[in-house]
Amino acid sequence: MYERRKIFAAAGAAMLMLKGTAIPAAAEEKQTDQISLMCLGDSITDGFWLPGGYRNTLCSRITENGQEARVNFVGPNWGGSGYDPQHAGYSGYSIDNIAQADSISGQRTGISSFADWLMETFPADVVFLQLGTNDILSLYDLGHFGERLEGLVDVILNALPENGALYLATLPCMDATNTLYISEYFFTVESMDEAVENCNAQIRALAKKKQDAGKPVILANINGVLTKEDLYDGVHPNEEGYRKMGDFWYKRLCEYLNGEAFTAQNTETAVTETTAPPVPAPEGDVTLDGKVNSADAVALAKILTGDAEASEESAMQADLDGNRKLNAVDLTLLIRSL
Numbered sequence: 001m002y003e004r005r006k007i008f009a010a011a012g013a014a015m016l017m018l019k020g021t022a023i024p025a026a027a028e029e030k031q032t033d034q035i036s037l038m039c040l041g042d043s044i045t046d047g048f049w050l051p052g053g054y055r056n057t058l059c060s061r062i063t064e065n066g067q068e069a070r071v072n073f074v075g076p077n078w079g080g081s082g083y084d085p086q087h088a089g090y091s092g093y094s095i096d097n098i099a100q101a102d103s104i105s106g107q108r109t110g111i112s113s114f115a116d117w118l119m120e121t122f123p124a125d126v127v128f129l130q131l132g133t134n135d136i137l138s139l140y141d142l143g144h145f146g147e148r149l150e151g152l153v154d155v156i157l158n159a160l161p162e163n164g165a166l167y168l169a170t171l172p173c174m175d176a177t178n179t180l181y182i183s184e185y186f187f188t189v190e191s192m193d194e195a196v197e198n199c200n201a202q203i204r205a206l207a208k209k210k211q212d213a214g215k216p217v218i219l220a221n222i223n224g225v226l227t228k229e230d231l232y233d234g235v236h237p238n239e240e241g242y243r244k245m246g247d248f249w250y251k252r253l254c255e256y257l258n259g260e261a262f263t264a265q266n267t268e269t270a271v272t273e274t275t276a277p278p279v280p281a282p283e284g285d286v287t288l289d290g291k292v293n294s295a296d297a298v299a300l301a302k303i304l305t306g307d308a309e310a311s312e313e314s315a316m317q318a319d320l321d322g323n324r325k326l327n328a329v330d331l332t333l334l335i336r337s338l
Helices: 054-064 111-123 133-138 142-159 189-212 239-257 296-306 310-319 328-337
Strands: 014-016 022-026 033-040 072-073 086-089 128-129 165-169 216-219
Touching: 033 111, 033 239, 054 072, 054 239, 072 165, 111 142, 128 142, 128 239, 133 142, 133 165, 133 189, 142 165, 142 328, 165 189, 189 216, 296 310, 296 328
Parallel strands: 033 072, 033 086, 033 128, 128 165, 165 216
Antiparallel strands: 014 022
16 A cells, blocks of 8 residues: 655635635645645546546445545546546636647647646546547547657646656547538548547657656556447447446546555556566567567467467567557558558
8 A cells, every 4th residue: 555645735825716616725634644646638638518427436445345434536627427536627618728720620629738737726536537539539649649648747747746646548548420510621530530549649658758767657448448339429428328438437446545556557558567577578579579570460460360379578569559458440550550
């Protein structure tokens, strides 16, 4: 179990007014084993169309297991049916500010523009960050998606306490056959899938970069939880999708509360140190010959069709999307990397 550090919000912080509800920015002294949790992101965190979104299920699981006293939600916003409705979800927001001229879906406010204030005013031990969907919908600077997200990640990391953690979520799929929020003039089903996939690759790379630097960042693979059948309008989860997300985040929360967060992270992205080969093979090296080439694509194709069996080490190298399953997505990623 990680020791929890008592956190005090700034005394005398101003009262905030949002959606007609006053939220006090200051907080009482917490009990020793209580953590402050910030759910941070865009409309999916806010709970678009279903007030509270995944946080309703997350709070329900906490309540069902008698953990309310251990988890204090923080943030300037308020909404949902949970026991603690505070959050930091902002519908329509992106990573950085996006000007009208640079967006195919209108001007957007970036959470990076006020992240310093947010983290100072609402101190958090744990942050669940899921952000970037609106950057894709705006078709804004996706080639530098990871670099821009890193700026926000660094602000959060600098504000976390000694035993804090940042859970960095991949983005869920989007369904371009639904054009309510997805421009049919700029996206096809294939190009939308590719945009989500490319941004998630940058998120995974960012998480690994921070982990390698010893930072408390844990990849949270939301993309592996939801399918297009779990979407309400092509972008936002439906009720079942939000429930799946709530269950997913509750598992991540329990890992943190049980002191298992930084060992459990390997089940999201790769293998644990105890099962990794002594000399790590390059990612995508299915044949384990120290190189990544067309022979690896052929080997993976045979595995997927059942014509060959994968050893544990081969399966780990072939799992390019990090969801602990081998499928056509892994083969596509491998072929693109050649």
